[in-house]
Amino acid sequence: MAKGLISALLVTLCLTWPAANALAADERMAVxxxxxxxxxxxxHMRDMLEALTDTQQLLLEGKREELRQRIANLQSREQANRPKGLGKQIPPAFRAMAQSMRPHWQAIQNPDLSEEEVRQHAVDLMRVCNACHLTFSIQ
Ligand code: HEC
Structure with a gap:
């Protein structure tokens, strides 16, 4: 009984903590x-949001080759426009979080994965977006 109550409390805490935290004074690390x-x-952030939106649409329509191309375009635009010296300016923790998106974008591009697997990667990717937004701000 007490055990059940404690785990219910823990679950509630885990679900509400990030939201409560985001509303509190801005304690994010400024980059x-x-x-x-x-x-x-x-x-690039706005581009990623658009690519994620298109991901949902193209998955609904079963257009996996178009999806592969869509993500490839996102990545080549990023590489073409990236200013020199950006890597040195961003803190390692920010870079690590940015890099942790990579396997998910790769999976979304992969036409050999099932739709369900791709959708799971899209959700996991969005969790990285959200975690980073809770951690960092840009100045
Ligand atoms: C490595 C950290 C990081 C990751 C990962 C990340 N973001 Fe961001 N994003 C930021 C920061 C920092 C800001 C600026 C927030 C601020 O200063 O209030 C931002 C801003 C944005 C904005 C607002 C852009 C504008 O014009 O102001 C959008 C949209 C956005 N992110 C989308 C995404 C999406 C979608 C993903 C995941 C696919 C994502 N971001 C992943 C760090 C990240």
Whole structure:
């Protein structure tokens, strides 16, 4: 009985803590970027949100080859526009979180995975987006 109560409390805490935390005073770690770096990073963020939206649509339509191309376009645009020196400016923890998106984008691109697997990777990817947004801000 007490055990059940404690685990129910723990689950509630885990579910509400991130939301409560986001509403509290901004305690995120600030990453300072110059104007060019900032406009690249935020532009790429908006691109990723659009790519995730298209991912949902293309999965619904079963257009896996188009999906592969869509993510490849996202990645080549990122590489073409990335300002020099950005890598040195961002803290290692930020870079590590950015890199942890990679296997999920790769899986979304992979036409050999089942739709269910791709959808799970899309959800896991969004958890990385959210975790990073709770941890960092850009100045
Ligand atoms: C490595 C950390 C990190 C990851 C991973 C990340 N973001 Fe962000 N994102 C940020 C930061 C920091 C900001 C700026 C937030 C602030 O300063 O309030 C931001 C801002 C944004 C914005 C607002 C852009 C604007 O024009 O202001 C969007 C949209 C966004 N992210 C989408 C995403 C999506 C979608 C994903 C996952 C596919 C994602 N982000 C993954 C760190 C991250």
């Amino acid at each position: 300072t970027l110059n104007d060019e770096q900032k406009s690249f990073v935020l532009g």
